[in-house]
Amino acid sequence: MPYFDAASAAPLHPVARQALLASLDEGWADPARLYREGRRARLLLDAAREAAAEAVGCRPDELVFTPSGTRALHDGIAGALAGRRRTGRHLVVSAVEHSAVLHSAAALEAAGGSFTEVAVDRGGRVAPGAYAAALRPDTALAALQSANHEVGTVQPVAEAAEECRAAGVPLLVDAAQSLAWGPVEAGWSLLTASAHKWGGPAGVGLLAVRKGVRFAPQGPADERESGRSPGFPDLPAIVAAAASLRAVRQEAATEGARLRALVARIRERVPALVPDVEVVGDPARRLPHLVTFSCLYVDGETLLHALDRAGFSVSSGSSCTSSTLAPSHVLQAMGVLSEGNVRVSLPAGTAEEDVERFLDVLPGVVASVRRQLGAPAAPEPVSRTASELVIDSLGKRCPIPVIELAKSIGDVPVGGLVTVLSDDEAARLDIPAWCGMREQEYVGERPAERGTAYVVRRRT
């Protein structure tokens, strides 16, 4: 049963499993104790720290283990901000960071600080100079992911780091998605990662803080991990994390090339196999194993369930699959279609046949979901009954507003206007995206009595 959601959590790497089992008997005692069980635990911890530091590209004493990537981000950002409180309380982040970064930014704002979100292009990438432009005299910290977790776009870390360095601002790099594939480009001041993304166990994050970077751990004091990560360390998991990071790095070049070819196949063939699909993310500067596309007239949750029934485990940034009813902030920031969004992230070892089978199955699954939703068959019917039309899609969830727009556009003459009333947040993204895909003109939006009015001019 192919599992294509490695970007959420990778299955345990065999080396991780082996190391975990081996250290269950040696690694349960307190490494701070002086007796033999404690000394053995300390040796394991030290060795794991050295191995992980080597893979990260830092000194062992710059690296601490945290209970998760999320905690590494929360504690790393809080500590770096506090370390430079005298400079100011402003934080710069990209608009497509992991929610742990954006929630840290929101927490800073709630506590009286402020933050700036750096915009990305349609491929999800930060522009050169964008960080330089966002830095202010009171900026305490900037944060940028090494690669995006939803669309796979690799960020210009070295350039952003240089811009930050020139301004004397430390840069924190969230390397959660890329660390398996190689070290982060030079120039970072703080780095975070998460073991279960590379096939290590859950329960282990990394937080590296370069010597000389001001850092003031927040929250109650604790002696563990240089005072930067409170709580008794989960040693068997830490040992497994370090061992598996080393293992995936040894396989990275070969496996990366293999998965990159499989992903290229998906990127190329999905738009050919499935009508009205937008493949999103930077086409060239990307992670080897991850591809994301959105399907017009498709409801993400229904599509995921249908793919699950067909035996494929994938993820989605569509609004319908989250509890917030808003499409993924990443797709929003990119301004791309969010309907029927599918993220395929291949774990190491993914078989070519499984990818082929996915490509076989996908067109039928999408067509069936579209049929269920009553999506219009392309091309849309060409009739004309009025020069202007208002479609009331209030209370209807994505992708229904877009489907109703598509079905009605033919009812106005070329040059005529269709106004869609919708209170679904995804419409803001998906109606302009539909216009782009259908070569219709998106005029704009205005507040309506209920929800928002989206205005489209028929062009073809």
Added chain:
Amino acid sequence: MPYFDAASAAPLHPVARQALLASLDEGWADPARLYREGRRARLLLDAAREAAAEAVGCRPDELVFTPSGTRALHDGIAGALAGRRRTGRHLVVSAVEHSAVLHSAAALEAAGGSFTEVAVDRGGRVAPGAYAAALRPDTALAALQSANHEVGTVQPVAEAAEECRAAGVPLLVDAAQSLAWGPVEAGWSLLTASAHKWGGPAGVGLLAVRKGVRFAPQGPADERESGRSPGFPDLPAIVAAAASLRAVRQEAATEGARLRALVARIRERVPALVPDVEVVGDPARRLPHLVTFSCLYVDGETLLHALDRAGFSVSSGSSCTSSTLAPSHVLQAMGVLSEGNVRVSLPAGTAEEDVERFLDVLPGVVASVRRQLGAPAAPEPVSRTASELVIDSLGKRCPIPVIELAKSIGDVPVGGLVTVLSDDEAARLDIPAWCGMREQEYVGERPAERGTAYVVRRRT
């Protein structure tokens, strides 16, 4: 090789190991995902929560898993304080709480709040009425351990809870040391625990918050664990923690009685076998598996190393074994001897022979450490050369100041004064304790040009 430091970390229980292995293959995926691997993970998580909640004595939706007992305390205290910020920013704790609680109190104070430490008796126990007396109109939270981690004294949780209830203040109970032996007495509002203390894996803490208790999680938002514990959950560890808690509970009555008898043997025989030993902690109301004693004229670190060489892994609250150079705050609060402090905490399954062997070995080890330090053989020499004497022990670490006092007391006549100058924090505890053990009069202390002057009047 007998390991007698279960109170730091218990070796992995066989059931924990089994459950961990079994769930490595089923429990790596994200339980928030809709596909089959995610659903399987969710089932495991739900089942573990139900089992742990049953052992704790709460509803499953009142319980979240945290990455450690320390994080449960940090996050639980911060959330409970924030939930009642309108009432005030005052916290009540006992003086013998775990450092994670005391550090939380210090963090509160640093942020502008305040706290009161409730004193304990010489047995380490909070007095009835002491919590009631410490509560104020602006008290947001009170915290009390179920049992002390260094001396094993069981606290009057039900009484303190009733005092808090009457004042409308929630009580947080740190059950880290006792949860293996049974549920906490009724009346608590929040409860924390740590799996590696009961033979579960590291990486799992428990935080239970009763329905109706105001709780506002602090730090950046996160959807996991009802918003109360950020980060991807370590499911195999959580499953192992829950399974082993159930297992140790089933064994608790039998194993508790067996260990209680072994501990009683140590409590009774150590003072008979080793001269000048003080067994500390409440003699009756205590954990079944833990006993602590202090040895006059002995340096804790040397004693621990000697016991380690003899094959015994034990812990110590003596100043010489910690990085802070201050004796354990627990021994300080109890006002008992801290020199040569040894905590023996027996893991489940400890063999009677190992305890017997410990009792065989201990007298020789202590005698040898005392010889190395030049400790006086009892009784101290009786000569008299001056009516008053000043001993300069500045720069000398415990137990040297006490040893020098003991060697010199005979140099003044009965009724004469000996003043010890010392800059070792432990002297404040150990000189009065020595006076008590030797029936000499402890007159008091005063600041000296360097360090502190401790004045003793010879009585015998």
